[in-house]
Amino acid sequence: MTELRKPYEGPKEQRVQQPDGSYKIEKVIDSEGLIEFIEIGFAVQELVQQRKKVGVGAIAGNVIRVVNARISGELEYLQTHEASISPEEGNAGFSLLASNSGVRGLGIYYVAGKIGFLLIAGDTDMCRKEAADSMESFKQIANQKYGLELA
Secondary structure (H helix, E strand, O other): OHHHOOOOOOOOEEEEEOOOOOEEEEEOOOOHHHHHHHHHHHHHHHHHHHOOOOOOOEEOOEEOOEEEOOOOOOEEEOOEEEEEOOOOOOOEEEEEEEEOOOEOEEEEEEOOOOEEEEEEOOOOOOOEEEEOOOHHHHHHHHHHHHOEOOO
16 A cells, blocks of 8 residues: 555645635645545555455445544444535535444445445345435434444
8 A cells, every 4th residue: 555655735725615605715735644644545545446455445436444443442434424515516425324333334325316325244235225315314224124323
């Protein structure tokens, strides 16, 4: 992975949508820690795409990272959420949820499609597909049917 790491130079400015729909241009100043995280993240993604090793996963373009949690000290999946509600894109995005106690696994809920996918540790199925009108109902289905505590 370290051989795949390349220098990252991010954008110098960004457009931030304001509550009234207008945009404001702001300078972007990335910290050294963020730049390191991005460089390593891109290297891991490139490594995953090579598919030379089993055990690192990429789902919907996301690299699934597993870490020792700061508070509990236990192994946990990291969660993420991406959403867009601009007039141009409509209501879209996804949430990557994790069940870090009891039954372990991941859930990916797509807002626009009202659909979610479950990847359960030790499951005989690689992935389970569940229709749900909201992320909350997706989490309830995951809990009731599979015992996952998605957060």
